[in-house]
Amino acid sequence: DAKTTQPPSMDCAEGRAANLPCNHSTISGNEYVYWYRQIHSQGPQYIIHGLKNNETNEMASLIITEDRKSSTLILPHATLRDTAVYYCIPHRRSSASKIIFGSGTRLSIRP
Amino acid sequence: EAQVTQNPRYLITVTGKKLTVTCSQNMNHEYMSWYRQDPGLGLRQIYYSMNVEVTDKGDVPEGYKVSRKEKRNFPLILESPSPNQTSLYFCASSSVASGSYEQYFGPGTRLTVT
Numbered sequence: 001d002a003k004t005t006q007p008p009s010m011d012c013a014e015g016r017a018a019n020l021p022c023n024h025s026t027i028s029g030n031e032y033v034y035w036y037r038q039i040h041s042q043g044p045q046y047i048i049h050g051l052k053n054n055e056t057n058e059m060a061s062l063i064i065t066e067d068r069k070s071s072t073l074i075l076p077h078a079t080l081r082d083t084a085v086y087y088c089i090p091h092r093r094s095s096a097s098k099i100i101f102g103s104g105t106r107l108s109i110r111p
Numbered sequence: 112e113a114q115v116t117q118n119p120r121y122l123i124t125v126t127g128k129k130l131t132v133t134c135s136q137n138m139n140h141e142y143m144s145w146y147r148q149d150p151g152l153g154l155r156q157i158y159y160s161m162n163v164e165v166t167d168k169g170d171v172p173e174g175y176k177v178s179r180k181e182k183r184n185f186p187l188i189l190e191s192p193s194p195n196q197t198s199l200y201f202c203a204s205s206s207v208a209s210g211s212y213e214q215y216f217g218p219g220t221r222l223t224v225t
Contacts, residue, residue, distance in 0.1 A: 034213065043115070043201050043216030044154070093212045098169065099144075101154035 002027040002090035004102050011108040018075040020105050022088030025069040031090040033064060034099070035073045039084040044101075047073065047086075078109045113138045115217035117202050123223045124192055132187045132220050134202030141207040143185040144169070144214070145177065147198040154201070160185055161207070192224045 005023040012018040024033065034049040048055055048062045050071070055062045061074040075082050087104040115136045124130055136143065144159040146169075156169030160179040174196055176188040185204075189196060199221050203214040 032212075036214075041148075041199060041219060041221075043203075043218050044214075046213040046215065049211075049213060091212065093210065098156055098159070099214060100156075101146075103153055 002031055004088050004090065006086070006088055006102065006105045008103065009106040009108070011110055012075075012078045014079060014109050014111050015077055018078040018082065018107060018109070020073040020075075020086050020088075020107065021070065022072070023070045024088065024090050027068055027090045028092075031092050033062065033068075033071050034089045034091050035060070035062065036087045036089065036101075037082075037084040038087070038104075039081075044087065049091075078107075080109050080111065083107060083109045113215070115202055115204055115215050117200075117217040117220050119220060120218065121221050123225065125225055126193055127191050130189050130192060130222075132189075132200060132202075132222070134185045134187065134217060135183050136185075136202075136204040136215070137183065138204060138206065138215065139182065140204035140215075141182070142205045142212075142214075143179065144203045145175070145185070145187045146201045146203065147171065147196075148201065148219075149198050157187070157200075192222075194224045196222065197224050198222060 002024045032049050032051050035047040036044040038044045050062045064071045085104040085106050118133045141162045145157040146154045148154045155171045158177040160166045202217040205214045
């Protein structure tokens with residue numbers, strides 16, 4: 001399983017774009033990049049995933065570099081409710097494949 | 112509403128008293144899993160199930176049992192709880208058939224063993 005490196009903490013002003021980086025240089029060809037977040041002690045929430053193309057949904061955008069060694073999650077207009085710990089997780093799409101949560105990035109949105 | 116439910120949400124118990132934490136999902140998901148979350152250790156997988164009657168150990172299975180007799184339910188059983196099982200527990204489910212594999216998590220169960 002690929003290891004990930006994320007900054008332990010970041011902050012962003014409300015209304016601005018929050019860009020959260022993740023390094024996954026050992027990712028294998030069949031591993032997707034999944035992003036989850038956890039607000040305080042609530043259950044983690046799925047955000048988005050991708051393989052090699054950039055992806056966008058109603059919550060966020062995901063930019064994956066061409067060599068797939070890193071990715072960036074973009075929250076286009078951060079709000080106070082986006083304050084959470086964000087996890088970047090490489091994952092093979094197999095039911096037998098474990099999802100391994102690292103330590104993530106604690107994102108604080110300031111008013 | 113599509114959801115994963117857990118009960119109880121909070122539980123204080125004593126060492127050695129058997130307990131069960133229930134988990135149920137209404138999304139017809141094949142895959143279900145249990146995690147525990149401890150300060151400084153993050154989320155760690157306890158057990159997972161790929162479908163009815165199919166379960167397997169995660170990273171920290173010692174002291175826990177699970178069963179998957181029905182697709183929607185995946186209870187976590189602590190036969191003889193000990194204080195080191197004090198933790199925040201999350202159940203999750205995901206669809207295998209759809210090919211997406213994103214996991215949906217329950218609200219968590221905060222367990223204290225004295």
